[in-house]
Amino acid sequence: MFKNRHLHRPLHLASSSDGSKLVAVVNGGLGGQIYTSTDSGLTWTARDSSRTWYSVASSSDGTKLVAVEYGGQIYTSIPTTIQSTTAGTAGSISGA
Helix, strand or coil: CCCHHHCCCCEEEEECCCCCCEEEEEEECCEEEEEEECCCCCCCEEEEEEECEEEEEECCCCCCEEEEECCCCEEECCCCCCCCCCCCCEEECCCC
């Protein structure tokens, strides 16, 4: 997943407490991608569409993910209503 072309791009990573479930956002150019792994990073799967991701977080068991896009939109891996003081809408991370 993280080939040489990604090395110059910002990378944000979060994991479950045991490190087996990982989520990463890679940014660059006009957008970036969210990737998930359920085998401690051995393999990675691209999720959702290309966006300008800012950061990502995971619950301790790795079943709940949240990602923030530049501009204030918040996306979660489960349907929810998020109270926000910034402009933006809650969405979901597809396939997570």
